Amino acid sequence: MTELKILALSGSLRAGSYNTALLRAARRIGPGGMTIELYSGLGELPLYSQDLDTGTPPEAVTALRRHIAEADGLLIATPEHNSSVPAALKNAIDWASTGSSPLSGKPIAMAGASPGAFGSIRAQQALRQILAAIGSDVVVKPEVTVFRSHERFDDDGKLTDDFTASLLSDLLASLDRTIRSKRRIPPLTRT
Amino acid sequence: MTELKILALSGSLRAGSYNTALLRAARRIGPGGMTIELYSGLGELPLYSQDLDTGTPPEAVTALRRHIAEADGLLIATPEHNSSVPAALKNAIDWASTGSSPLSGKPIAMAGASPGAFGSIRAQQALRQILAAIGSDVVVKPEVTVFRSHERFDDDGKLTDDFTASLLSDLLASLDRTIRSKRRIPPLTRT
Numbered sequence: 547m548t549e550l551k552i553l554a555l556s557g558s559l560r561a562g563s564y565n566t567a568l569l570r571a572a573r574r575i576g577p578g579g580m581t582i583e584l585y586s587g588l589g590e591l592p593l594y595s596q597d598l599d600t601g602t603p604p605e606a607v608t609a610l611r612r613h614i615a616e617a618d619g620l621l622i623a624t625p626e627h628n629s630s631v632p633a634a635l636k637n638a639i640d641w642a643s644t645g646s647s648p649l650s651g652k653p654i655a656m657a658g659a660s661p662g663a664f665g666s667i668r669a670q671q672a673l674r675q676i677l678a679a680i681g682s683d684v685v686v687k688p689e690v691t692v693f694r695s696h697e698r699f700d701d702d703g704k705l706t707d708d709f710t711a712s713l714l715s716d717l718l719a720s721l722d723r724t725i726r727s728k729r730r731i732p733p734l735t736r737t
Numbered sequence: 738m739t740e741l742k743i744l745a746l747s748g749s750l751r752a753g754s755y756n757t758a759l760l761r762a763a764r765r766i767g768p769g770g771m772t773i774e775l776y777s778g779l780g781e782l783p784l785y786s787q788d789l790d791t792g793t794p795p796e797a798v799t800a801l802r803r804h805i806a807e808a809d810g811l812l813i814a815t816p817e818h819n820s821s822v823p824a825a826l827k828n829a830i831d832w833a834s835t836g837s838s839p840l841s842g843k844p845i846a847m848a849g850a851s852p853g854a855f856g857s858i859r860a861q862q863a864l865r866q867i868l869a870a871i872g873s874d875v876v877v878k879p880e881v882t883v884f885r886s887h888e889r890f891d892d893d894g895k896l897t898d899d900f901t902a903s904l905l906s907d908l909l910a911s912l913d914r915t916i917r918s919k920r921r922i923p924p925l926t927r928t
Contacts, residue, residue, distance in 0.1 A: 559786035593780060593825045594818065595750035627785070627831045629870035630822075630863065634784045637824035672821065672863065679820035 548734055550725055552582045552718075553617035557624030557635035557658075557669070559589045562703065564659040564695040565623035568714070571705035572621055576718045579734035582621060585613055594640040607641050611648050619653035619725045621718070626660050626669035631676065643680045653683045653728065655721035657690035657714065659698075665691030683728065685720045688713050739925055741916055743773045743909075744808035748815030748826035748849075748860070750780045753894065755850040755886040756814035759905070762896035763812055763848075767909045770925035773812060776804055785831040798832050802839050810844035810916045812909070817851050817860035822867065834871045844874045844919065846912040848881035848905065850889075856882030874919065876911045879904055 554573075556566040566584070573582045590606040598604060614620065624635055631639075642649045656673055658666030670691070677684050690713045692698060698707035705711055726733055745764075747757040757775070764773045781797040789795060805811065815826055822830075833840045847864055849857030861882070868875050881904045883889060889898035896902055917924055 559784060560788050589784060589786070591784070593750060593782070593784070593828060594823065595780070595825070597751050627827075628834050628867045630827070630867050632785065633824050633828035633831050634786070636818075636821070636827050637784060640818045640824050643819050672866075675863075676819045676821050 548579050548731060550580045550618040550722060551616065552576070552580055552619050552621050552721070553613050554582050554584045554621045554623070555588065555635070555638060556584070557622065557632045559634050563625070564692065564699060565625050567699050567703035567705065568623045568657060568659050568692060569621065570703065571711065572714055572718060575711055575715045577722050577734070580718065580722055585610075588634050588638045591637055591641055594637055599644050603645065610638060611642055611646055614642050614648040614652065615646065619655070619721050621721065622654060622656045622673070624656065624658045624666055624669050624673055626658065626666035629668045630672040631669050635673075636676070639676060639680070647680070649677070650681045651683055653685070653721060653724045655685040655717050657692065657717060659692035659695035661694065661696045663693050665693035665695070667691045683724060685717065685724055687720065688716050690714055690717050739770050739922060741771045741809040741913060742807065743767070743771055743810050743812050743912070744804050745773050745775045745812045745814070746779065746826070746829060747775070748813065748823045750825050754816070755883065755890060756816050758890050758894035758896065759814045759848060759850050759883060760812065761894065762902065763905055763909060766902055766906045768913050768925070771909065771913055776801075779825050779829045782828055782832055785828055790835050794836065801829060802833055802837055805833050805839040805843065806837065810846070810912050812912065813845060813847045813864070815847065815849045815857055815860050815864055817849065817857035820859045821863040822860050826864075827867070830867060830871070838871070840868070841872045842874055844876070844912060844915045846876040846908050848883065848908060850883035850886035852885065852887045854884050856884035856886070858882045874915060876908065876915055878911065879907050881905055881908050
């Protein structure tokens, strides 16, 4: 198998989210041999409760866990809410860290966009700590912090900033290398 | 006004939660001149989305904001999920940090219980960072980390551990002082 399946999770539920727009851009930018599927089910998850985390959890939980388990890696784009990870993203992570715990050992690349000057860097730092506690295999570099995000997309949510596109491309290449090296899959030969 | 109204929020939605049990214990332990109301609406909040955060947000959001605004201070008890704040608690905080933002400047005391050896100390650290970003007035000491929580409550969820009760009492006294000193309310004279 040389084609990698990446599941993309947006930490924002907002329809016009820059983070979701960043994931859409990633689908166009990703290296050959990688398909990126944007997951849209985070808003359907109930708030995590151990009382619901039984052998037969809510359907949205089972779907999330299955999608993560079937993916070769994840790409997460997160906004920053109160200097940390948005509740919707933490909720998805908490659900995917119990039961079959598909996040354990999973290669993950992260990015983030925010209209402010720091591009969700504190949320990403908090996310790194959380994923480290779970034992995910998080790509270290590059850090993709899309600050002043409103200046980097057009009115249709299309990424227009070349530097961001280049960083995102490097991030995806790094995720690709992480997965292939870990699974001993040879790099795709570019012809 | 000398009677203080404290709103108690549990970070766990689990019916048999030790953190909720800790808040119930606080109602018995609190100093004179303080009433503690346990808020039960966190599980009814939708996942935070800016698209829902309009002039007329969901009813559960309005109720949460009103209860926080009307309280003189908060008491939060949090478990630890993946080394950080549970999604349900982060969700409530995110909702209460926008709009009228009743968390801003609000005196808050925190505690936490977990069956492990560290009593949710990492979750509390993350919670302190989040509340600092909002500008809440968080009580610094004592740190109430109820480790090995399953050994400190009886089968009915009643706190049986004297040391924990004493720490909790100190925490509530500290919250009481914080609120009264800030609002220039004279301490209640004990007779």
